[in-house]
Amino acid sequence: MAIDIALDSTATLPPKVPQDAPDLALDVTLDVTAAPAAASTTSDAQLRNDENLSRPFFWERIRLCELYSVVHVTVLPPSQLGTRCACQPEGSARQRKQPKNQNPSNRFIHALHKAGCASVKLATTSISVFTCILPSTDGYVGRSDFLRIRLQDFPLPIEHIHEPLQPLQQYNAVPVNSETSLPSLVKRAAGIVKWADVDSTVSIAELQERLQDLTHELRCRLDNALWLSPEPIARKRIALVRGRPNITAGGPIYRAAEALGLDLVIISEEGHWLQPETEENKKHREAFISTDMSEDENTVNRFVAAVKSYPLPIDGIFTLSDNFFVAVAKAAELLGLPTSPVSAFETSVDKYRSRLLQDEPGKTARVSSVAELNALLETPDRFLPSFPLIVKPTKGWSSECVSKVRKVEDLSVAVEKATARHGSTAVIEPFFDGPEMDVNFVLLDGEILFCEIADEPPCQADAGDASVHDTFSPVALTLPSALPDHEQEIVKSTLCDILVNLGFRTGIFHVEARMVNSSYEYRDIGGGVIDLVPKKTLPLGEPSCRLIEINARPPGFRVTLPSKQTYGVDYFAARMLAAVGDTNRLKMIAQPFQHDVADWASGCQYWSRLVYVPLPAEGTVHWVEGLSPCEELKRRRPDLAEHIVMAMDYFVEGDKVSLYDDGARNYAANILVCSRKSRREAIEMGDEVLRSYKIDIEA
Missing domain, CATH: 3.30.470.20 (ATP-grasp fold, B domain)
Known part of the structure; x- marks a missing residue:
């Protein structure tokens, strides 16, 4: 492992030799001619006005792993300009003066601007830290939001992530060696991260430790993660059958399709919210095909016709709606598109058939009515119940109408409930x-x-x-x-x-x-x-x-x-x-x-705990002070907010809600909490979130 470090101006940070790098190579350059400067930004006007800008900074190249190198750039505030560099490693650095007009930090700021980081600002009184991500080989971009996925919930706060690469774009790796200039590395970086500013009162050792922690964490996230494909990636088009009900449920799908370079076509019912040709809807899908979504003998043919009606080739078709799995698989087979066998879907959506995959004789039964249940109970050679039992719809999801039965007298109640859902038969199976x-x-x-x-x-x-x-x-x-x-x-x-x-x-x-x-x-x-x-x-x-x-x-x-x-x-x-x-x-x-x-x-x-917050009452939702319950919780309890990764309310002001829907509990929200300390802490935080969540429901 080799690290090249250049200190420009009077930066007081010494390079720190990692313990796992015995072959460390240092190249330290100091510029002691820096002129005082006011706060800088990367705007064109500011750059033109501050041609003589030079701020103390240092940078280091690190080969992170086989796939990536990184360049950390640390820019000190103007108040550090007069500080004497007292920590140059003996025998490993050389000093030289540079002409004022070279202004190395000025070139770095210009490079950031040209790389697309025009909105990023340098701190005026704090330390600014940047990291450039440099893939080690050429390739084609597998996913354009790769860094946002890999750096999510980074333990050190992030101010901005710049990802200039487009989906499927070819990327040419830049050689990272002692001759490569910092502006060149910035220009060719596949991504640039601006970390939250560091207080200028931190000690040299503390800042060094922070950079070491940052490097270690990046290695954990990028070490095995491929960003680039060695082969060109063909752009493809995919059809989603049954668009998601709202942007909350659909957003992760639509954003993923865009980042992957997949053109998304929605096949769904007339009047779906994604149907209108608005600028907002065009961000989420390429086109919308209005289709009758009735579940009948012609469903498959309608899906096939919808795909064939589109003027451009469609390379795949899928659905996230359980009731259309079989129909979409059949349509894919007829269209010659990738799919799992129809028979596999037919078994998976049938709770009775899937139960038989691990069944013991006489332990599982299927009935269509209470009368059929009574007849079955009279034939112990076919079915002999052993309590407790589970009764559930043959076709269903989300724990709808699923019952635990502890005595024979309750079987009829459970069967009646299960058969009423989706016009389904009821499965009786072991608990x-x-x-x-x-x-x-x-x-x-x-x-x-x-x-x-x-x-x-x-x-x-x-x-x-x-x-x-x-x-x-x-x-x-x-x-x-x-x-x-x-x-x-x-x-x-x-x-x-x-x-x-x-x-x-x-x-x-x-x-x-x-x-x-x-x-x-x-x-x-x-x-x-x-x-x-x-x-x-x-x-x-x-x-x-x-x-x-x-x-x-x-x-x-x-x-x-x-x-x-x-x-x-x-x-x-x-x-x-x-x-x-x-x-x-x-x-x-x-x-x-x-x-x-x-x-x-x-x-x-980290350890994480997803908390399901059940609705406490029936009635009309009211937001106190105009805040959603999740936002109100985070403002009221900042100690919990620091552990909350995701908080999602399911109802808005004025919604009418009920406690149960088709035998399943309704929820007010889902909240994800995390802990890097222990699983127990994650559970404790989740329990406290559940106790502290408040939603006002007017009867």
């Missing part, structure tokens, strides 16, 4: 006792590119005395999982085998499951904190993973975002790349972070 998990896979040709396991703490219906009216609506989600490694391996292998044997080989899959005979259980660990910890007595049987359901899509947007924040993997991008058959970029975007903190699961940058 698996053990920690519940959300498991997300990114697969390519049957191999796991990425897998994460998140823990779902017990909900209402998990209670030992739960009634048939209690729900399985989630209360929280904790990432990464606390299950022991060997149990996590059982989860991954069991569920991946089910997916592949079913026919799913490439794409993103959201699977729900439970670990039976786990060595871990939920228990109060003190202070009212409930978490997954080792059992006091080990179970007698071997641990096994039991499938609950398969969703051949990313998890809902409120769960996809926490995964993206925690691991840096964008499931919506994975879904679209799989749909157009872009397997090279699918591999690129499935790379998680590489933090090496003890007790963290590989790939996560």
Whole structure:
């Protein structure tokens, strides 16, 4: 590892030799002729007025990893100009005076301006710090917002990220050596980060430590993360069947498509909000095709006709709406577009057929009415219930009308509820006792590119005395999982085998499951904190993973975002790349972070807790002082705000709300909190957020 450092003007910071760089090479240049200057910005007018501008600064080149080099530039405030440089390393630096008209810092500021950072300002009384990101090889841009994804929730505050590269653009790497000038590096940087200003009263050692921490954190985020493809990337067009209901749910998809260079066509019903040809809608999609979305025998033909009616070629078709999975897969087959087998989708959307993938004879049944249930109970050779049981619609989602049944008298109530939803039959299956998990896979040709396991703490219906009216609506989600490694391996292998044997080989899959005979259980660990910890007595049987359901899509947007924040993997991008058959970029975007903190699961940058905030009452939503409840919470509790990564209210002023919708709990908000200290702190912060959230609902 080699670091070249140049100190221009009278900067007082010495280069610090990293412990892991015995072959360190230093080249220190000092300019002691700097003229005093007022505060500077990168505007043209200011640059013209301050031709003699020169501020003390130093910069260092660091080979971060095989894929990237970085250049850190530190610009000191004018008050530092008179400071004597007292920390030049003995025997490793050379001094020379430079003519005043060269003004090295002036050239750096001009370079920033020309690189597109016109709005970035230099601090007047603080220390400004910049980092230029330099890929080591030539290539083609896989995703234009790559840096924003990889640097999200960076532990050091960021003021601005400049990403000049366009999707699919060719990038030519700049050689980083002792002869390369700083303006050249700035001009050719693939990205420039302006970090939050540093107080000028910090000591030299503190600033050095900050730069070291910054470099280490960048390495954890960029070390294995491919930004550039060695081969040109063809621009493709993709059709989304059923546009998302609003910008909150659809924004992550539309932004991902734009960053990937995918032209997005929406196929949806007449009157959808994305249909009008407004300038705002054009930012989100290339075109809108109005289509009858009725679910009938002609649905597939209408989707095929919609694609064929478009004057430009469409390379892939996908949907995020569960009720259209089979129809879209059939349409893709007829159009010759990438898809998983129709038979795999037909099984995954049918809760009865998917249950049979791990079934034991006589443990699972399907009925269409209470009368059919009564007839079934009279034939114990076909079905012998063993309580507790689960009753749920054969076709359904979001824990709608799912009931836990503890006695035979409640079976009819549960069946009636389940059959009333979606005109569906009801599935009667065993209740698996053990920690519940959300498991997300990114697969390519049957191999796991990425897998994460998140823990779902017990909900209402998990209670030992739960009634048939209690729900399985989630209360929280904790990432990464606390299950022991060997149990996590059982989860991954069991569920991946089910997916592949079913026919799913490439794409993103959201699977729900439970670990039976786990060595871990939920228990109060003190202070009212409930978490997954080792059992006091080990179970007698071997641990096994039991499938609950398969969703051949990313998890809902409120769960996809926490995964993206925690691991840096964008499931919506994975879904679209799989749909157009872009397997090279699918591999690129499935790379998680590489933090090496003890007790963290590989790939996560912190512990996170997604809190589901249930509506406390029915009525009309009222925003106190015009603030959304999430914003009001953050203003009232800044101690919580510093842990809040994402806060999303679901209702606005004047909305009428109810506690339940089709047997599932309705939520006021989702709030994601994080902790770099411990999983316990993440849970404690989440619990406190839930207690502190306030929403005014007028009856």
